Amino acid sequence: MADSVITINSLKKTFGSRQVLTGVDLDVPAGAMVGLVGTNGSGKSTLIKCLLGLLRKTSGTVNLFGEDSWNLSASAKSRLGYVPQTVRLxxxxxxxxxxxxxxxxxxxxxxxxxxTLLDRWELPLEHRIGPLSPGQLQKLALVLALGYRPELLILDEPVASLDPVARRGFLRSLLELCQENEHTILFSTHxxxxxxxxxSHLAILKEGQIxxxxxxxxxKDQxxxxxIKAASSLPADFTIPGALRCAVDGKQAVAAVTRVDDQLVSELKRQWQADVVVEDLNLEEIFLEYHHV
Structure with a gap:
């Protein structure tokens, strides 16, 4: 396995009596492109700021390039790119x-x-920054973060102000940056x-933890x-190993399961004399299932 660029162990962050991060563990290998998702208020921005050393952690350890994020050396900082959710230039x-x-x-x-990036995103070189639209401002911030091809790029909702065409251009640039598998990217998005x-990887932040x-x-495979449609009524407490949720209605049940294999399906069919249909889920459906929506 590639060396870890980001290593987080038991990270906790509180604001007064409010706990935002309750024990985050995360180990990101070099070359990964990690999508960080969570509901609004789940702590994604707080996690990113603790990771960058912009917020002091309450407890736990947070390392970038093997260094404590609160005391990053100038050398480590020069290998790091960051675009915040709100851009100020x-x-x-x-x-x-x-x-x-x-x-x-x-x-x-x-x-x-x-x-290439300035041209691709049609940024007006002679225009002052003040009157730029939110989308133009976000594109400019991305150019400034990508311009030195950082080894680690951290983005907090980087496409929130971009239209679909600009988003595709941005994603294309991320892919180009990672072509040689030498760059690591962590970006939060909804x-x-x-x-x-x-x-390449997915991280779901829920209730202050990964x-x-x-x-x-x-x-997506798992x-x-x-x-499920059984021969007779299923018990109200019917469940499946590894289920995120399980809804029972008489002889039928619908369940979202985190680990699927042929043995599990066969056992359900045998035990309940049931027909079992296994459905693929897209990423949005997986996210919703983890949050029982």
Whole structure:
């Protein structure tokens, strides 16, 4: 397995009496593109800020590149890119000036790659930043984060202000960045269709903890919906090993199961003399099942 770029153990974060993160464990290998999903208020932004050292953790350990995130060295910071959910840049500067200013801090700034992104996203170099639309501002922040091809890129709702065409262009750029498998990306989003296009791994944050972290293909292979029709009425407490939920209605039941195999299906058929239909789920349906929606 590739070396871990992000290592989080038992991370807790409280604000006064309110617990937001209650024990996060996460180990992200180099080269992974991780989609972080959770309901509004689940703590995604708090987790990202603790990861970056922008918020001090209450307890636990958080490491980037093997260093404590609260005390990252200048060398580690130079390998890290970040785009926050709300972008704030100098409003009096022109687009071309903020690009030149930012690039001056990085020895490995890629001028050609930056020019490609600016052109692809149709950013007006001569315009001042202040009057830019939210979508243009977000595109510009992405250019500034991608321009030096960081080893680790962390994005908090990076496409929230982008239209569908711009989102596709952004996702294309992420794929290009990861082509050589040398870059690691963690991005939070609520647009599950985007994750299905580009993510290699999925992390679900629920009740202050990581409820699921696995390769996306494994998740889609394992998490399924069962539709069961038994020969006689099923008990009210009917359940299935590994079920996220199970709804019973007389002889029928619908269940979402996290680990599916032929033996489990055969056992259900034998024990309840039942017909069992196994349905594939898309990523949005998997997310909803984890939250019992």
């Amino acid at each position: 100098y409003p009096w500067m022109k687009v071309k000036h903020i690009v030149a200013y930012t690039s001056s801090f990085y020895e490995d700034w890629d001028e050609e790659w930056t020019a 647009i599950t269709s985007d994750l299905e296009r580009v993510a 409820a699921l972290f696995d390769e996306l293909d494994n998740v 998490v399924k919906r069962f539709r």
